[in-house]
Amino acid sequence: MLGGTLTGEDGVHDLVAAIYDAALDAARWPDVLNRIGDAVGGPEVIFGVYDPATGLSNLLAPRIDPVLVNRLLDWAPRNPLLPLGIGQAPGKVFTVGNFITQDQFTSTDFYQEWWRPAGYDTEPLTTNLLVDDSATGIFTIHGSLNRSPFGTDQKRLFAILAQHLVRAVALQRRVYHLTFASESALAGFDRLQQGFLLVDAEARPLFTNRIAQALLDADDGLRLEGGMLSASDADCGRLLRKLVSSCLALAGIGAGGELSLRRKTGRSPLGVLVAPVSLETAMAALPWTVSRRPVAIVLVIDPETEMQASLDSLQQRFGLTPAEAAFALEITKGDGRQAAADRLGITVGTARTHLSNIFDKTGSKRQAELVRLLLQK
Structure with missing residues (x-):
């Protein structure tokens, strides 16, 4: 057992798949966040993303009293914890004890006036979801005072899920304004400023939007080899296909990832995000792919574009x-x-x-x- 109520690898796989489904359908986030909280063993979670450049703003705490959430927002300018984790890389797990002692924390007004009345212990599990100029995102799981501290298995599960949450948020930032499973999805994909591909387990494109097709036609960083998605650099091409194939096993623990593709022209490298996609979700948007199972979304970001x-x-x-x-x-x-x-x-x-x-x-x-x-x- 990896965490609180989650048993076996199949349970982890299902939860990882649900995380990526939520990235494409934000209405699913509250249920997914509660499932993560239950799995790790700290049922109260806070998930916040603020990205004014794209218009994405999302603060979710499904099981926390809204009054407490509003009071937490009021504390933001004076919350001694917020500056401590700012420099932590997205996906890295940290907690209060990584920065200050328990005595230092419990002596703060924030602890006395908000934290202790909320009933939380002093070692929540936290990760940054994104750190990008003015954009921020954070995910925290709270343990209560009447529970045992998070154990090794619970911390390990949180660390696994944190990596997928980071990638899911990266995907959501690009496509959140689209209604993925709708008749207008195709037109929406073509309005994206990023390359968007839906591929099968062998990295063969089932759908390619206009930006992705332009990148493939340019053959500068991203390319097709034998009908399979690849890269100008052979090593990058192998890694790209490996990331795609990792998405096959029900969005497994190690599914997806990110890489940078060098370009022959010396221009800024392309950023690539590979994320698993469920058959149900892909079929809702692209019903003709039923004969070839889609397993991954490949999002290609050209920083210059x-x-x-x-x-x-x-x-x-x-x-x-x-x-x-x-x-x-x-x-x-x-x-x-x-x-x-x-x-x-x-x-x-x-x-x-x-x-x-x-x-x-x-x-x-x-x-x-x-x-x-x-x-x-």
Whole structure:
């Protein structure tokens, strides 16, 4: 037994599959989160994702009193735990004791006024789901004071599921605005700024959207070999096919993954996310694939294309020049005018002029207000 109430590998497989189904249908998240909590042995969970650049905002705590959740949000500016885990890599498991002693934590106002009244022990299991400029995501499982601390098997199961949650959120950020299982799904896939492929266990494409097809036609990083998805670099191609084949066994513990594909032209590498997809979900969107079982979604991200799409959007929304749009995009990273100027290789004077023009065109008065406006969709 790996965790609280989850028995055997089949149970883990089913739960992993459910995580990826929730990434494609957000209505499934509350049930999936409760199942994770039960499996690990800490039934109360908090799942939060905030990504203003895409418009994705999701805070779920299915079994926690909404009053407690609202009070936790009120504590956010003064919560001593929030800054501690910011630098932790997505998927890495951490807890309070990794940063401060129990005595230090229990002496804080936050512990005395929110944590202890909520009835939680001092060693929750937490992982960052994403850390990307202004976007954040976190998942925490709380144990209660009247339960034993999380054991080795429970921590191991949480660590396994954390990796899949990170990949599921990465997928959700790209496709959450689509109704995956609908007649309009195909048109939606073609509106994505990322390559989207549905493939079988041998990495043979069953569906390819327009961006993915363009990348395949360019044969620069991503390609087809003998009808199978591959890469310009032979080692990357083998790894890509291995990740796809790992999705075959009912979305097993090690299903899917991420890799970077080098390009022959020297352009920025392509980012690739491979995630398992259930037959039921794939069939709802692409019913003709019944004769060839789809096992994985392959999402291909071209950072240069995404950057250009963001620049074009800022120019169209606010009438910015290309140079102003580029500076505005750097400003959204939140580390100030000087850092933005350094990344673009422009002088402080030029940066000051750009910022003044951007303020005028957007009607903003302060930099924080400007960043919030620029990140809105």
